[in-house]
Amino acid sequence: MDRSPAPLPPVGLGTMGIEEPEPIATALEVGYRHLDTARIYGNEGVVGEGLAASDVERADVTVATKLWIDALAGDDVGPTARESAERLGVDRIDLLYVHRPRGAYDPATTLPALDSLVDAGVVGAVGVSNFEIDDLERAREVLDAPITAHQTELHPLYHRPELLEHAREHGYPVVAYSPLAGGKVRAVEEVVEIAERHGTTPEAVAIAWAVAKDPVVTIPKASSERHLRANLAAADLALGPDEVAAIDAIEREEELYPE
Numbered sequence: 001m002d003r004s005p006a007p008l009p010p011v012g013l014g015t016m017g018i019e020e021p022e023p024i025a026t027a028l029e030v031g032y033r034h035l036d037t038a039r040i041y042g043n044e045g046v047v048g049e050g051l052a053a054s055d056v057e058r059a060d061v062t063v064a065t066k067l068w069i070d071a072l073a074g075d076d077v078g079p080t081a082r083e084s085a086e087r088l089g090v091d092r093i094d095l096l097y098v099h100r101p102r103g104a105y106d107p108a109t110t111l112p113a114l115d116s117l118v119d120a121g122v123v124g125a126v127g128v129s130n131f132e133i134d135d136l137e138r139a140r141e142v143l144d145a146p147i148t149a150h151q152t153e154l155h156p157l158y159h160r161p162e163l164l165e166h167a168r169e170h171g172y173p174v175v176a177y178s179p180l181a182g183g184k185v186r187a188v189e190e191v192v193e194i195a196e197r198h199g200t201t202p203e204a205v206a207i208a209w210a211v212a213k214d215p216v217v218t219i220p221k222a223s224s225e226r227h228l229r230a231n232l233a234a235a236d237l238a239l240g241p242d243e244v245a246a247i248d249a250i251e252r253e254e255e256l257y258p259e
């Protein structure tokens, strides 16, 4: 079985809080090819409707969802993943994440259950989210399938270089979530200054800064067509090394999703 993951584009769509199919369909129309949802967001059905409404080839889109911490016991993984696939209206979840290594998560049973889903073709690839280095190491030991992505919080007010280092060393991408710090980047002085210099927005600078890092792709959430287009285009904004370093050096730390 081919377990090689499709490469993720630099900018995908975060869908947390999207409760109508329209922004999903619009996103696909304007060029998004990676949709990120989760069981806990309660919108897998909406994402599925948006996908079904679009003319984009299903095979060209990476559909990612996540198993919440109450569904990670070995026996629950299969049935819960199949429910997600059904809500999404897909035969195969391209990328299925462990949302957090908490609750019912037990690497010895959760991860083999994920491997079985890959073998059965219900899941294309396995991802993890909100893992620490020791969680990543344990997962690498237990999983048959490679870790295909680590989804972790990354924005100008919170980033973890050691997680990027681990990803580089082991050859999987980091999917940066909340790249706009949930909207707070527009008030971060260093980011605003750089945006003014480039005649663009702080949101575009935050996205460009994230994807300038190796091996990072990102999934800003946006609802309006204007934001959807602007975020996709932001991947082409080239920041200078000094600008990247200035954002790296911001000391004000704000983790939006701590334990």
Ligand SMILES: NC(=O)c1ccc[n+]([C@@H]2O[C@H](COP(=O)([O-])OP(=O)(O)OC[C@H]3O[C@@H](n4cnc5c(N)ncnc54)[C@H](OP(=O)(O)O)[C@@H]3O)[C@@H](O)[C@H]2O)c1
Pocket (backbone or CB within 6 Å): 013, 014, 015, 016, 017, 036, 037, 099, 129, 130, 151, 152, 176, 177, 178, 179, 180, 181, 182, 183, 201, 203, 204, 219, 220, 221, 222, 223, 224, 226, 227, 228, 230, 231, 257
């Ligand atoms: N794995 C995890 O534990 C985890 C945790 C949190 C989030 N995530 C994922 O990451 C995704 C993104 O994170 P997030 O939703 O927390 O926040 P975010 O992407 O950092 O920020 C989204 C906010 O920024 C606004 N926005 C988007 N584009 C903009 C632009 N160009 N100009 C001005 N404002 C803009 C959005 O408004 P509009 O909607 O009005 O456009 C929304 O209010 C989530 O949707 C989810 O898929 C994963």
